[in-house]
Amino acid sequence: MAFSLHKIPQSVKNFSSLFPIFRTPSRTKLKYYTYINEPAQVIKQKQPKWVTAEEAFKDILKSNCIVSIQGAAATPSELINAMTKVGKSKDLKGIRVYHMHTDGSLPYVDASCADIFRSGSFFMGANVRKAVAEGRADAYPIFLSEIPLMFHKKIIEPDICLIHVSPPDSHGFCTLGTSVDCVRAAMTASKCIVALVNCQMPRTFGDSIIHISHIDFAVEADRHLPNHAAKPPCKEEMQIGKYIAEKLVEDGATLQMGIGNIPDATLAALTGHKNLGIHSEMFSDGVIPLVEKGCITNNNKKIFQGRTVGSFLTGSEKLYKFIDDNPSIEMLVVDYVNNNNVIKALPKMTAINACIEIDLTGQICSDSIGTMMFSGFGGQLDFLRGSAEAYDGRGKPIVALQSITGKGLSKIVPILKPGAGVVTTRGHVHYVVTEYGVANLFGKSLRQRAHALIQIAHPKHREALDKAAFDRLKTKPCP
Known part of the structure; x- marks a missing residue:
């Protein structure tokens, strides 16, 4: 059953200052907390590290990594751009990126990144069609209802999951906002979660809840979601x-x-x-x-x-x-x-x-x-x-x-x-x-x-x- 959530005012810009308990001291070695996978359960004595988008990927993005990305209106574009930049600067190879339909441009599917990243789409959008047609990306024929099984059955075991969430409420709970779909399954299967925390992401109810203690790296944002107002029908x-x-x-x-x-x-x-x-x-x-x-x-x-x-x-x-x-x-x-x-x-x-x-x-x-x-x-x-x-x-x-x-x-x-x-x-x-x-x-x-x-x-x-x-x-x- 859903329960009431108290929204943080959008005027709040610095979430880490609002919740000092969630500040994370700098760590020399990333610790993965894989013993609690239920996103709504609090992981005691664990907090995210608030960083810039590029800093989030500096140590965790490696060759042959597996990355899962939230899609549709919740596509975390800032994280995708930073991941691409770090992958190119470190001359990495063989990174596989899985997602449903994503919004906006995807720089990692450009031909110049063919050896660094390979996209895998469970439902294709226009931004990956050219790459799939040219053999630089993959399309997966799969029922929408069965996509979470790819993660539950460990066919895909992400090293990193990129998500886009609303700010934490007074209890430290964020929400996945506009896209829950297969993201929850991907999160529970991932070793590391990187979140774009956007004060303009709507708070939603249901399976959308994720406590901030499950997030390893948090990146602040204050921007509108993609506007896809329907065209008048013919x-x-x-x-x-x-x-x-x-x-x-x-x-x-x-x-x-x-x-x-x-x-x-x-x-x-x-x-x-x-x-x-x-x-x-x-x-x-x-x-x-x-x-x-x-x-x-x-x-x-x-x-x-x-x-x-x-x-x-x-x-x-x-x-x-x-x-x-x-x-x-x-x-x-x-x-x-x-x-x-x-x-x-x-x-x-x-x-x-x-x-x-x-x-x-x-x-x-x-x-x-x-x-x-x-x-x-x-x-x-x-x-x-x-x-x-x-x-x-x-x-x-x-x-x-x-x-x-x-x-x-x-x-x-x-x-x-x-x-x-x-x-x-x-x-x-x-x-x-x-x-x-x-x-x-x-x-x-x-x-x-x-x-x-x-x-x-x-x-x-x-x-x-x-x-x-x-x-x-x-x-x-x-x-």
């Missing part, structure tokens, strides 16, 4: 959101939303709904108006009733202020949030996810464009399967996409591009939504699926898709 996205809201989302539904304009457009169309709940690996600004209007209450949920559940988030300054010290928001570990048994126990679980393309049999590619890796598995299949298996029999797994690309090519295709990865199999897909309507593929044969998908394809591509379906299936698509 008319096609608005229509998709309207279809989902009017035809698929029921009053009392629990919602999961992926990243992008379509989930936000769906939320904007739900202002007439009642008693909605949120249980999602991430959410953004779109939930705020629905909370303010009383549409989102979380009242029907039996798990974390009355509270919005997430694991990481990114958005605008308004979102960060909304979650700050807000006990109605629970930030939990992703292996819980995305756990199939938890998801299917939620009322009318409705999962809304996007994709890159879908073939006429229902195979969905979400992580690559042909052979070029683009993102990752994320939580798509975790939630699509969980909602499909909902105990109340009223779950709705939804995949939404615009019918065509920016170049006018159909996203509903005869076959996936050569090398494209199948994230959601044809056996997992149920509802598919475009701006031209809703197709329910569950329980349908291949020719029935092809017919349903052609009906929601862009009109200019339907004739070609119908012919391609006949060539592939040797029979005419029919309802």
